[in-house]
Amino acid sequence: MESILLLAHTEADGTLAKPALEALTAALELGGELTVGLVGGAVEPAANLAAAAGARRILAVTGEPFTQPRYSTDAAAAEAIARAAGAAIVLAPATARWARALPGVAYRLGGRIDTHATGLAERDGAPAVNRWFYRQRMEAVLTRTARPWLVLLDAGCFAPWSEATPQATPARAAGSAQVEFVAVEAPQSRTTVTGIQAPKADEQTIRPDAKLLFVAGAGWTKKQPDGAVHVEEAQLLILGALRGAQASLGGSKSLVDLSGEGQAVLPFMTHLNQVGQTGSTPRHQKGLSTCCHGEEPHVVGWRFVTERRAVNLDPNCGWSRGKADVVYVADAFAVVRELNRLLG
Amino acid sequence: MNTSLQIVVSGSIVPDPLQTLEPVTSPGGPALKNEMMLPAVLDPWAAHALYEAAHLALAQPGSKVWLVSMGPKAKLQQVMMTVAQKVPFELVALDGSASGFTDSFATAAALAGAIEAIPGLDKSRLLLFGGWESASRGAGSTIQMTAERLGITEQFQGVDRIAVREDGSFEVLERIEGGRHQVSVCTAPPAALGWATGFLPEPRNNPQVGMANMKTVMPALQRAKAATAADAGLRFVSVSLPKQQRETRIEKNMAPEQIAREIVAWIREE
Numbered sequence: 222m223e224s225i226l227l228l229a230h231t232e233a234d235g236t237l238a239k240p241a242l243e244a245l246t247a248a249l250e251l252g253g254e255l256t257v258g259l260v261g262g263a264v265e266p267a268a269n270l271a272a273a274a275g276a277r278r279i280l281a282v283t284g285e286p287f288t289q290p291r292y293s294t295d296a297a298a299a300e301a302i303a304r305a306a307g308a309a310i311v312l313a314p315a316t317a318r319w320a321r322a323l324p325g326v327a328y329r330l331g332g333r334i335d336t337h338a339t340g341l342a343e344r345d346g347a348p349a350v351n352r353w354f355y356r357q358r359m360e361a362v363l364t365r366t367a368r369p370w371l372v373l374l375d376a377g378c379f380a381p382w383s384e385a386t387p388q389a390t391p392a393r394a395a396g397s398a399q400v401e402f403v404a405v406e407a408p409q410s411r412t413t414v415t416g417i418q419a420p421k422a423d424e425q426t427i428r429p430d431a432k433l434l435f436v437a438g439a440g441w442t443k444k445q446p447d448g449a450v451h452v453e454e455a456q457l458l459i460l461g462a463l464r465g466a467q468a469s470l471g472g473s474k475s476l477v478d479l480s481g482e483g484q485a486v487l488p489f490m491t492h493l494n495q496v497g498q499t500g501s502t503p504r505h506q507k508g509l510s511t512c513c514h515g516e517e518p519h520v521v522g523w524r525f526v527t528e529r530r531a532v533n534l535d536p537n538c539g540w541s542r543g544k545a546d547v548v549y550v551a552d553a554f555a556v557v558r559e560l561n562r563l564l565g
Numbered sequence: 566m567n568t569s570l571q572i573v574v575s576g577s578i579v580p581d582p583l584q585t586l587e588p589v590t591s592p593g594g595p596a597l598k599n600e601m602m603l604p605a606v607l608d609p610w611a612a613h614a615l616y617e618a619a620h621l622a623l624a625q626p627g628s629k630v631w632l633v634s635m636g637p638k639a640k641l642q643q644v645m646m647t648v649a650q651k652v653p654f655e656l657v658a659l660d661g662s663a664s665g666f667t668d669s670f671a672t673a674a675a676l677a678g679a680i681e682a683i684p685g686l687d688k689s690r691l692l693l694f695g696g697w698e699s700a701s702r703g704a705g706s707t708i709q710m711t712a713e714r715l716g717i718t719e720q721f722q723g724v725d726r727i728a729v730r731e732d733g734s735f736e737v738l739e740r741i742e743g744g745r746h747q748v749s750v751c752t753a754p755p756a757a758l759g760w761a762t763g764f765l766p767e768p769r770n771n772p773q774v775g776m777a778n779m780k781t782v783m784p785a786l787q788r789a790k791a792a793t794a795a796d797a798g799l800r801f802v803s804v805s806l807p808k809q810q811r812e813t814r815i816e817k818n819m820a821p822e823q824i825a826r827e828i829v830a831w832i833r834e835e
């Protein structure tokens with residue numbers, strides 16, 4: 222196998238987050254001489270871990286300008302490390318930070334990039350990448366002859382590496398990693414990262430690590446069999462289910478669009494919750510759809526939700542047509558009321 | 566101070582999301598079955614970028630919006646009939662493939678070339694917009710590479726909001742992990758922004774805007790140069806549809822309490 226560079230940005234304490242550890246597993250499984258490139262304020266814990274995992278070289282760019290998740294500095298750091306490493310294959314986790322910066326780096330290096338890789342395997346001595354096209358409608362396996370070839374790996378596709386991982390072949394004793402610091406002049410940047418906007422911890426409805434995705438559709442805001450709408454109760458029921466099941470909240474486009482139009486519906490629901498064609502494609506083991514019709518542009522966002530159940534009044538909804546494992550033809554208000562009682 | 570902007574939106578066309586898509590093998594590599602017959606729409610996230618561009622241009626007097634689009638000429642023309650009614654823009658068309666199986670490196674080269682050739686474009690006031698990912702290739706890499714070719718190194722992805730301030734600096738909200746937004750301030754253009762959904766609803770069709778746009782759309786289509794997004798080093802080993810059909814169990818006669826019990830047991834299973 223050709224030489225591999227794994228690029229990772231470190232956390233504030235110098236460690237690697239889960240997506241980077243997953244990418245490390247992918248790199249080790251692929252084989253090939255491994256260089257680990259680190260970017261961040263502190264890198265020592267990550268460097269020790271990389272050494273324990275068997276990295277031959279550890280390169281790092283540190284310094285205040287490189288702590289900000291910002292295109293110009295991230296691209297400069299990644300470019301310098303890639304040039305110093307000279308590896309044919311560059312792997313990185315598909316974090317927001319690398320997804321922003323690495324495509325431009327591929328251009329600077331005269332290489333190519335594939336993003337959202339969901340699989341990586343050796344094929345005739347070279348890597349072959351699995352990725353989806355047309356919003357998760359079809360899966361391709363592809364290879365390239367251009368080098369360097371940058372590949373961004375989607376989270377959740379590889380097990381995170383740990384010291385207990387059997388393939389660990391320590392190159393050096395842990396704790397004594399030799400780090401080569403790559404000197405990079407921070408580019409003049411006109412951008413300053415000023416902060417993060419996030420819902421308060423107890424109002425955060427998006428939980429990527431939750432086992433269950435609870436999806437709410439526009440039906441929650443529609444006239445019910447009694448001829449009235451029950452948005453307030455819907456709100457309480459949905460939030461109750463999220464709390465009880467420790468679930469992450471997804472929504473259909475129809476529902477989140479209503480919220481955006483300033484109507485008094487489900488204030489906690491935004492476009493960030495939207496699942497599907499123009500929304501997200503979250504990874505959860507289980508998904509429960511409620512009051513959502515299960516149309517194709519919505520269901521493509523469920524590609525990586527393994528077990529699927531739906532509650533819908535309409536026995537002919539999209540879910541019934543081979544898109545869910547179980548469809549309960551029932552009133553979601555009544556079902557979720559009971560569900561919350563049992564979970565509470 | 567002059568805070569007028571020159572906003573170039575790059576966005577292509579994709580099959581209508583309600584269509585069923587099937588991959589086929591063509592001499593040029595993978596393609597979609599009946600690709601030329603499938604109804605197309607402006608790529609959704611690029612469409613949001615276009616609406617945001619028009620909104621921003623209105624708020625910054627003296628600004629102008631271009632839409633740079635690469636696709637098969639005939640299909641572009643069909644889609645522009647609708648898109649032209651939404652907001653004012655000048656079209657720059659490239660006659661080439663809009664397939665998801667083309668490569669972003671080559672696509673970016675073609676787009677950057679077309680943008681460089683826009684007469685009188687003032688790069689110091691340039692904002693390059695696009696969707697953060699297409700609904701075809703879904704790579705999220707074209708805007709960055711196009712921007713690099715244009716020498717733009719202030720870049721943002723997954724953008725939901727831009728707010729231009731009086732001094733010409735602007736604040737940008739980008740989507741990051743866990744349903745959060747990163748907030749940045751950029752002191753001045755040029756910059757590149759790959760848009761997510763933003764906060765604007767889709768504009769209504771406006772026939773007057775449509776008529777004004779069509780005056781430049783038709784000549785732009787006639788002028789459209791042939792462009793290629795081929796990459797000789799890219800080889801598809803396979804393209805396949807997922808096993809889509811599940812054996813759905815449909816329960817029509819269970820009481821809500823019974824259903825809830827079953828769901829709780831299922832949630833608690835490992």
Ligand SMILES: Cc1cc2nc3c(=O)[nH]c(=O)nc-3n(C[C@H](O)[C@H](O)[C@H](O)COP(=O)(O)OP(=O)(O)OC[C@H]3O[C@@H](n4cnc5c(N)ncnc54)[C@H](O)[C@@H]3O)c2cc1C
Pocket residue numbers: 437438439440441443445472473474475476495496497498499500501511512513514515516517518519520522532533534535538551552553554582583609
């Ligand atoms: C370009 C484009 C992009 C799109 N992108 C997306 C996307 O990213 N995500 C997405 O979701 N959609 C997307 N769509 C829209 C999609 O086609 C559907 O319109 C949308 O998913 C419908 O949402 P819904 O199922 O919540 O609403 P509806 O179609 O209104 O369905 C409501 C459902 O609720 C059920 N219901 C009502 N009351 C109850 C009750 N008490 N108990 C149980 N069930 C009840 C009804 O039977 C019905 O099935 C896109 C469309 C286009 C054209």
